[in-house]
Structure formats: structure tokens, C-alpha cells
Amino acid sequence: MKKPIFFDSWGWIAVADCKDPYHETAKPFYQEYLNSGGIPITTDYILDEVLTVLRRRLTHQVAVKFGEGIFQAAKVQKLRFELIDNRRREKAWELFKKYQDKPDISFTDFTSFVVMSEFKLKEVFTDDDHFEKVNLEFKRLPFIAKS
Numbered sequence: 001m002k003k004p005i006f007f008d009s010w011g012w013i014a015v016a017d018c019k020d021p022y023h024e025t026a027k028p029f030y031q032e033y034l035n036s037g038g039i040p041i042t043t044d045y046i047l048d049e050v051l052t053v054l055r056r057r058l059t060h061q062v063a064v065k066f067g068e069g070i071f072q073a074a075k076v077q078k079l080r081f082e083l084i085d086n087r088r089r090e091k092a093w094e095l096f097k098k099y100q101d102k103p104d105i106s107f108t109d110f111t112s113f114v115v116m117s118e119f120k121l122k123e124v125f126t127d128d129d130h131f132e133k134v135n136l137e138f139k140r141l142p143f144i145a146k147s
Contacts, residue, residue: 002033002037002038003038004038004119005033005040005121005124006040006042006112006116006125007041007042007046007126008042008046008125009046009049009126010125010126010127011026011030012042012046012050013057014026015027015030016050016058026125029125030125034078039079039080040080041080041115041119042082043081043082043084043112043115044083045111046112049108051066051067082115084111084114084115088111088114088118089111092107092113092114093110112124126141
């Protein structure tokens with residue numbers, strides 16, 4: 001089985017939206033990852049962002065279909081769906097306060113940093129460079145990292 005990778009909003013959107021500029025790269029990567037036994041890890045905060053973007057950018061039906069797929073994958077243990085509980089939210093809040101010099105990093109990103117640290121994950125399926133700006137040794141997957 002492949003090592004777990006954290007899936008950020010960017011990755012899910014690139015997979016789900018065929019008009020996304022990274023779709024042609026993201027979709028095959030995702031399929032290969034799943035086919036080789038990979039189990040994505042994501043959170044309820046990420047799902048919130050993704051469903052909102054898909055509904056606004058595409059259609060309500062696309063967002064619902066995506067959500068149903070996520071919930072089904074979690075149900076059959078093909079995806080690890082982590083909830084941001086009080087403990088995680090408090091840790092994210094501490095990071096949010098600590099990184100006052102990085103106002104472009106969202107609170108959702110900080111919750112992701114907490115989950116990634118908890119599971120000792122280093123790779124994240126994203127093009128969001130915020131993951132590399134916090135010096136926690138997170139790395140965007142190489143095929144999408146900008147030079």
C-alpha cells in the first residue's frame with residue numbers, strides 16, 4: 001500500500017473539475033494513487049471548501065455527486081475522513097496566532113497542518129504553497145510544484 005497523502009481542497013477540485021487547468025495531470029495521478037492502494041486523508045473543513053467551490057464554479061449536482069463519492073469512499077475505507085474537533089481546532093488556533101506574519105494562510109490550512117502533523121504526513125496533494133511556508137517540512141507533490 002502507498003503511503004498516505006493529505007488531499008487539500010486544490011487537489012480535490014483539480015480532480016473533480018474537468019475545466020480546471022490541472023485536471024489533466026491531477027485526475028490520472030489520483031486514479032493511479034487509488035489503484036495502487038493509496039488512501040487519501042482529508043478533513044471536514046476541506047470538504048466544506050471543495051463543495052462550496054464546486055457548487056459555485058460548476059453545478060449543485062456536481063457538488064452533490066462529489067460529496068456522495070467522498071462519503072461512500074470513507075464508508076468503505078478508501079478514504080480517511082478526519083473531523084476537526086475541539087482539540088484540533090485549538091491547536092490550529094495556536095498556529096493561526098503564531099504565524100501572524102503569514103496573513104494569506106487560511107484557518108482551514110492551519111487545521112490541515114494539525115492533521116498532517118498528527119499523522120506524520122509530509123506530502124500534500126496541492127498547488128498551495130502555504131504548506132511549504134510554515135517550515136513543518138510539508139511538500140507539495142512534485143508534479144504540481146511550481147519552479
